Amino acid sequence: MCFNKPFSIFTGLILCFTLSCNNTKSGKLPIYNPSDFNAELVDVSLRNTSKNHTVSDFELINQNGEIVTQDHYKGKVYVADFFFTSCPTICPIMTDNMAILQDEFLENHEIMFLSLSVTPDIDSVFVLRKYATEKGVIDSKWNVTTGNKKHIYELARKSYFAVVEQGDGSFQDFIHTPNFVLIDKKKRIRGIYDGTDKDEIFRIINDIKTLTTDIEKK
Structure with a gap:
């Protein structure tokens, strides 16, 4: 299942976000709350929230059948994305680029990765294990997960603001x-x-390094 839906709206939203991300004089990355995003990315119930937003607690199942919660990412910087294993278009590119990030920070135990399936009924633990092996996922760095669909979709819309619809x-x-x-x-x-976008991958590498520097910790 994969829709041939144009991604121009996503490109525009990301471009706006990129410009605002780069507009910092302190050397630190901005901290984003719901009100800082294009309203189309934010659930209606959260659009006026201007402070103290954090990712909600979650409970997912990874490629080894293990329960993954927020505790696994406590004290970590991490990158999250939403994918599905049977996607023939953007997901393989995204997974390959996430693997680049994994390799870049392989020896840095402060950095982890999290992928959430948007077709959890199809992406069983068995399917995820096969996918993770094929893509070179290192279990200690990167959880490729399935779980309750409503829970995953609520995370996408109300915690990570990853989708417009x-x-x-x-x-x-x-x-x-x-x-x-x-x-x-x-x-x-x-x-x-x-x-x-490979250029965006280089940017995220630099931003991850910023989050683990002394200037960010001050």
């Missing part, structure tokens, strides 16, 4: 986004990037 996570609901979301050690959003 509104929905309720029902059987017919489907999200498809190229976005990578950068989360800091305090569960705050620090950037959104086009996971299909």
